[in-house]
Amino acid sequence: MVTVSPPEPWSYALHLPHDPRAPRVARMTLRAALAGHGMPELLDTAELLTSEMVTNAYRHAKGAAAMRVRGGEGGRLRVGVWDSNPHIPPPFDRPSRPLRTAPAADEDDGGRGLLLVRLWADDWGGYPLGDDLFGRGGKLLWFELGVAAEAVVAA
Template identity: 35%
Template sequence: MNGPALHEPSAPASWRVALPHTAAAVPVARALVRSALADIQHAADSDTAELLTAELVANAVEHTKGDAPIELVVELLPTGCRVEVHDPDPAPPGNLTVPEPSVEPDPWQEHGRGLLLIRTLSSSCGHRATESGKAVWFRLPVVPSQRKPS
């Protein structure tokens, strides 16, 4: 008799959604990420993925001009997830991967901590040029499932 079957990691799944260039895009993006991660057994931390996605989408809405839609891309990989936000502005996103020297976010200000959160909580992050602007991304690793007491 053979032992228990080992489950091979499933093929990557991905979603690509155009979002309005308004603040209304943030809760829609969070809901999509939550739904995507709920569909797989071993996923990245959903709360962290939602938070970082909200930061990327809010930055794209706030810091790019015009009303062209932004695009959310969510990829589920055997090693975790990758989230990208595409916007029409080719300018890189400030200090995403390298913090500005001696610049600390003001704890009393509502803004200024988004890129710090992304840098700190993701396993990796960055940006790349696209044909229509740029994509800003982060990755999160799979969170091991918790053992339940017998």
């Protein structure tokens, strides 16, 4: 069975409670959206990066989070994760640029998730939100993937 993607961009939004199961729910939602829109070639990388960003939202914010998944022209995918913590971790507080921060030490419990996003996404960033759609402020971190970039990562 062949799935045909609609010619116009599409998007889905998901409200995530502050719950340790939120990354799994986000991955399942992303998997369903990409399968439904005929984008399986992006699934592995998108699923990993989404999981890392939703996990960070759970670990570093005290409240709910939200995820938005958008498909665009040319097989592009954009995933945004909102949380209530206004702190934007570097280098997401600046426009995309080459990685200049040291990776986490072997004994560190964290610090690798956003490194994966920076290394594997085609583009990424973040910005603060005043009164966002949930009326709580916070921040939005996002990443983009494209079919061509996924093929390079897989190779």
